[in-house]
Amino acid sequence: MFSPIEIEGQEYQLKPMNCPFHIQIYKSRMRSYRDLPIRYAELGTVYRYEPSGTLHGLLRVRGFTQDDAHLFLSPDQLDEEIFALLDFTLFVLRRFGFETYEIYLSTRPEKYAGTLENWAKAEAALKKALERKGLPFEVDPGEGVFYGPKIDIKIKDMLGRSWQCSTIQVDFNNPERFDATYIAEDGSPRRAIMIHRALMGSLERFFGVLVEHYAGAFPLWLAPVQVDVLPVTDRQSDYAQDVVARLRSAGWRAEGDFRNEKLGYKIRESQMQKVPYALVVGEREALQGQVAPRKRGGEQIPPVSLEEFIGILKGELETTPT
Ligand SMILES: [Zn+2]
Structure with missing residues (x-):
């Protein structure tokens, strides 16, 4: 952990991610299975301590804006939600003119949170969604986050370089740590599943990549001056x-x-x-x-x-x- 920054006797801490805040909003009241899925999206400013030698234009910065969303759902909603999310992601990327991708499905690492059953379900849901969309992908065995499997989409720019942008991550651990529940049809409390998703990832990097991709000659709809x-x-x-x-x-x-x-x-x-x-x-x-x-x-x-x-x-x- 970094030590807090003190300004006029008040301690400040940089915010590295948006997730815990969305969880608190979810937990601010009782949720029923009828309310799910609940989707929170935010253009959230976050800070990461990137070593100064790695900073690079808009592509790698210390303060950036994520188009971040956290979705809360019940296990039976996982398949449809992921499929819809994949659709949405590709719609956005294609709209910006990115047609070639490298797609990775990262599976359960050695150290993991949650149950094997949930991991199997989530991996199957991610795989099924990719297959249903007819998207070629590579499996990255053991490269999932400890809290759940994920799909990463890298876009290719005009110069053939790959950039990590979109991510869809299933998370069993945070709902458990923060006790995020909903009331099921039978009246019992159940653990919600959470999905972290970013379409463009960091807006700064995405626009950096866009400028390179079009060499500044944006299509009419995107041009700052038309x-x-x-x-x-x-x-x-x-x-x-x-x-x-x-x-x-x-x-x-x-x-x-x-x-x-x-x-x-x-x-x-x-x-x-x-x-x-x-x-x-x-x-x-x-x-x-x-x-x-x-x-x-x-x-x-x-x-x-x-x-x-x-x-x-x-x-x-x-x-x-x-
Ligand atoms: Zn998150």
Whole structure:
């Protein structure tokens, strides 16, 4: 254990995980089998003492945010819950454009908590869910956590590097240690099973991997700025302001470049920033109420009305794989 940090006579301790807090919420009142499964999710900030030599950009940091969840359920709900969870995990990873994974099923280590029967059930549930999804996986014998077996999913980025992100861990031990129970149908108290799950893992690392994966050229839905509006001269400033305002009120992330620079310079900057679309507005566009779109790769689209352009954006969003 690390010694607490003392500030003005008050002792503070860094929080390395979110689990115990969710358990306390679960235990804050009596739970019935009818309430289960109960799912708590949190973007929880946690701290780990990583040696300074291992710190690396966003990929390994000392304070990070986990998309953490803890699910409390009865043993007969394990199969369905894990299957649904696997589905959810893959939905999220695919939505972000990760299509190749390395999947590991880690089984009971030599030292373990809980009963053999529960371990067998949990391992079978994890295996069944992977098979039902038709996902190839490797078994890592004995590599489970002492409290239960787990599925780890590593994503592969564009450069073929693997990153540990998603994890689904069954836990028999914490419900026992913290006495997390529910009242079964026959009125007797039973021990709940807990699942720890993270989809992206650390948000910092996930976004670090995302930036590398897309080399900064995010798909339209994910790009921090989706459209740059570039007036050719000062005379189109008012019209360009109006275009930015209309795009924003339609829900798009648009910026205008009103600096007194040459158009070529503004286009190059927009391309460097990897903004998906630049809208050039010159005298003719302003006069005709149109915009001249230019895609990130340099492809030019003939001038269209703003409504037509928004139609193009919507069309592109619809073709984003889910
Ligand atoms: Zn946890």
